[in-house]
Amino acid sequence: MDNITDNTQLMRIRIRNATKAFGTLEAVKNADLDVAPGEVVLIIGPSGSGKSTLLRCVNRLETLTEGDIWIDEDLVTDQRGDIRKIREEVGMVFQNFNLFPHLTALENVMLAPRTVKKMTKAASHENALRLLARVGLQDKSTTYPAKLSGGQQQRVAIARALAMNPKVMLFDEPTSALDPEMIKEVLDVMLDLARDGMTMLVVSHEMGFARAAADKVVFMDQGEIIEVGTPSAVFDSPKENRTRRFLEHIL
Amino acid sequence: MAEVNNRDEANRRITVTVSDGALIPDRGETSLFSAWRISFFGAIALLIILPTVRPRPYLDIMRFLPDGILATFQVTIISIVIALAIGLITGLGRISRITVINRIATIYVEVIRGIPLLVQLFYIYFALGQLVRVPRLASAIIAMSVCYGAYMGEIFRAGLQAIPKGQMEAALALGMSRSQALRKVILPQTFRVILPPVGNEFIALLKDSSLVSIIAVSDLLRRGREFASVSFQYFETYTIVALVYLVITLFLSKIVSLIEDWAERRG
Numbered sequence: 001m002d003n004i005t006d007n008t009q010l011m012r013i014r015i016r017n018a019t020k021a022f023g024t025l026e027a028v029k030n031a032d033l034d035v036a037p038g039e040v041v042l043i044i045g046p047s048g049s050g051k052s053t054l055l056r057c058v059n060r061l062e063t064l065t066e067g068d069i070w071i072d073e074d075l076v077t078d079q080r081g082d083i084r085k086i087r088e089e090v091g092m093v094f095q096n097f098n099l100f101p102h103l104t105a106l107e108n109v110m111l112a113p114r115t116v117k118k119m120t121k122a123a124s125h126e127n128a129l130r131l132l133a134r135v136g137l138q139d140k141s142t143t144y145p146a147k148l149s150g151g152q153q154q155r156v157a158i159a160r161a162l163a164m165n166p167k168v169m170l171f172d173e174p175t176s177a178l179d180p181e182m183i184k185e186v187l188d189v190m191l192d193l194a195r196d197g198m199t200m201l202v203v204s205h206e207m208g209f210a211r212a213a214a215d216k217v218v219f220m221d222q223g224e225i226i227e228v229g230t231p232s233a234v235f236d237s238p239k240e241n242r243t244r245r246f247l248e249h250i251l
Numbered sequence: 252m253a254e255v256n257n258r259d260e261a262n263r264r265i266t267v268t269v270s271d272g273a274l275i276p277d278r279g280e281t282s283l284f285s286a287w288r289i290s291f292f293g294a295i296a297l298l299i300i301l302p303t304v305r306p307r308p309y310l311d312i313m314r315f316l317p318d319g320i321l322a323t324f325q326v327t328i329i330s331i332v333i334a335l336a337i338g339l340i341t342g343l344g345r346i347s348r349i350t351v352i353n354r355i356a357t358i359y360v361e362v363i364r365g366i367p368l369l370v371q372l373f374y375i376y377f378a379l380g381q382l383v384r385v386p387r388l389a390s391a392i393i394a395m396s397v398c399y400g401a402y403m404g405e406i407f408r409a410g411l412q413a414i415p416k417g418q419m420e421a422a423l424a425l426g427m428s429r430s431q432a433l434r435k436v437i438l439p440q441t442f443r444v445i446l447p448p449v450g451n452e453f454i455a456l457l458k459d460s461s462l463v464s465i466i467a468v469s470d471l472l473r474r475g476r477e478f479a480s481v482s483f484q485y486f487e488t489y490t491i492v493a494l495v496y497l498v499i500t501l502f503l504s505k506i507v508s509l510i511e512d513w514a515e516r517r518g
């Protein structure tokens with residue numbers, strides 16, 4: 001496949017022959033994908049095509065049935081390996097934010113550095129304030145998630161993931177639970193991250209974001225990666241019929 | 252089949268307790284003459300009027316009871332603390348993916364819930380008493396804790412399962428271990444969810460603690476019985492005993508409903 005380069009050593013994420021079956025249903029089938037450091041890769045495809053499953057295999061929230069995934073030199077799919085060390089370096093942002101409702105915005109951002117990295121209270125506090133400022137929420141640090149809008153919650157969730165200082169960020173439909181007027185504030189934060197050189201694997205159908213930030217667009221259907229290309233190649237002149245039909249459907 | 256039925260029963264139990272415990276005053280009921288107010292202040296009024304109008308038996312009875320009230324609270328509070336600890340372990344066992352642990356926790360819950368508390372009390376006091384000498388108060392507390400631990404286990408299980416799956420996933424994705432996620436993310440939320448049903452169990456336990464008078468623990472009911480058997484004023488004594496239980500439980504149920512409001516506001 002043409003999306004696989006020989007220069008695999010330089011890849012931040014390498015997915016090889018990845019298959020994930022739930023019982024008899026193969027949610028992901030023989031997927032191969034490379035993401036270089038600093039690259040932004042967007043995954044699109046119809047509902048049930050395996051986008052979330054593939055993403056969740058990258059930090060082993062789901063375990064592959066077959067195949068391998070590496071993050072730099074670390075083999076994610078090695079069952080004997082300590083997945084926690086890898087997860088520290090892979091941030092994840094969920095469709096439903098999944099903020100911790102019993103903690104304030106600031107405490108949400110501080111929790112993992114405190115418990116996992118054993119950072120001091122002062123250091124993690126300062127770090128969290130800086131990250132909240134980065135996502136434009138410095139004045140919401142003492143607010144509980146229930147009192148924040150969806151867009152604000154998602155920005156806190158991004159700050160929470162960044163607090164572990166990850167080298168990869170996974171986004172699973174980060175804007176699809178948001179009211180239209182809040183989508184932009186979240187995409188702006190993501191754009192900013194992309195420009196900063198973060199390696200990002202994003203499941204999203206936000207075409208504007210794709211054209212502005214994505215290096216590659218991956219189209220999935222029925223568990224398979226059907227087509228990979230630059231945003232303009234995939235959106236404007238898709239090679240595969242299935243891609244074309246899907247794009248007609250969502251545009 | 253049996254498994255499914257039990258689960259249904261457990262689910263029903265928790266929905267009933269969480270949403271609308273029998274003792275918790277209806278929050279819509281704010282009028283001056285709510286059922287709670289009439290019962291609570293009516294009982295207090297009787298406890299004041301009766302000894303004033305007829306001090307002969309009533310004041311004597313009320314002087315005789317405080318020791319028993321203390322004993323009742325002692326049994327209740329110690330038992331609920333132990334029951335909470337047992338309940339936490341049982342609840343975690345009930346959702347454990349390790350079959351052996353899961354099975355042990357489930358058997359404990361099923362067995363205990365299938366035996367009346369009074370029988371458990373006799374069992375621990377008399378049956379175990381043939382092997383080891385267990386002091387009365389200790390047997391009372393052991394029986395109450397073991398019994399309520401099973402019910403608490405079901406409350407903890409439902410509380411743990413009420414926390415959305417995404418919470419654990421978010422914690423794991425941040426690099427936390429399962430036990431860190433449990434301690435820092437899942438359990439603090441669980442405690443908040445289960446506070447109202449735990450409050451109801453506390454009230455139920457307080458009332459059930461009157462059973463321990465049968466093994467001669469000098470609780471509120473026992474003290475009443477002692478007074479009545481000497482004075483032969485059964486009606487007067489048990490009237491006061493009932494009123495004292497009523498005031499205590501109504502007062503506690505008010506507190507539970509306040510806690511429920513608070514928990515709801517915190518969201």
Ligand SMILES: Nc1ncnc2c1ncn2[C@@H]1O[C@H](COP(=O)(O)OP(=O)(O)OP(=O)(O)O)[C@@H](O)[C@H]1O
Nearest residue numbers: 022025026027045046047048049050051052053054
């Ligand atoms: N835990 C699971 N158990 C069983 N089947 C699952 C599980 N998770 C996902 N699936 C199935 O795997 C397939 C792919 O699901 P996935 O969530 O990855 O799709 P998706 O592309 O993210 O869809 P959507 O756009 O709706 O989010 C679906 O058929 C789904 O029902």
Ligand SMILES: [Mg+2]
Nearest residue numbers: 051052053173
């Ligand atoms: Mg999905």
